[in-house]
Amino acid sequence: MKYTILAFALFFFGAVQSQILEPVKWSTSVEKVSNKEYVLVATAIIEPHWHLYSQNVPEDGPVPTVFTFINNGSFLKKGNTSEDKGLTVNDPVFEMQIKYFENKATFRQTVRLKNETPLSINGKVEFMVCDDTRCLPPTEIDLVFTLK
Incomplete structure (x- = not known):
């Protein structure tokens, strides 16, 4: 009886796990511009049929992609986070x-270091993805940009 319950529990857990959707995978990199200036690059790989919304969306629309860089006083942001051209469409949802x-999608943020080079800069991205019939709840992911 114990083995039957254990087998059922494992089957149920596997079925629940297989339904978790994560259609976006994030990676980070850093481009050195000078001794004090770096470009933090966040790249989203998006599964087919899904789309990730821009940082700039109309009011009453989806949750925009938002980057937050955790600053301990070691750097200054230069300008806003830039993004690829993307597609502008009449969204059916x-x-x-x-x-x-x-x-x-690739997003870039230029930073200027104040003093010493930190080993890394931490950040977060909040984003929402949809396909043609549904949207997933907004998700927040931690990002680490390792400076070389």
């Missing part, structure tokens, strides 16, 4: 013109 990304 939100019924408005919205910019989003398919397959891949």
Whole structure:
């Protein structure tokens, strides 16, 4: 009887785990511009049929992609986080013109170091993804940008 319950529990856990959708995978890199200036690069790889929304979306639209860089006083942000061109379409879910990304999106933030070079800069990205019929709840992911 114990083995039957254990087998059922493992089957149920596996079925629940297989339903967790994570259609976006994030990676980070750093481009050195000078001794004090770096570009922090966050790249999203997006599964087919899903799209990731821009940082700039209309009010009453989806949750925009938002980057937060955790600053302990060691750097200054130069400008805003830039993003790829993306696609601007009439979104069937939100019924408005919205910019989003398919397959891949790259975001860049230039920073200028104040003094010593930190080993890394930490950040977070909050984002929302949809396909043509549904949207997943907003997700927040920790990012680490390792300086070389």
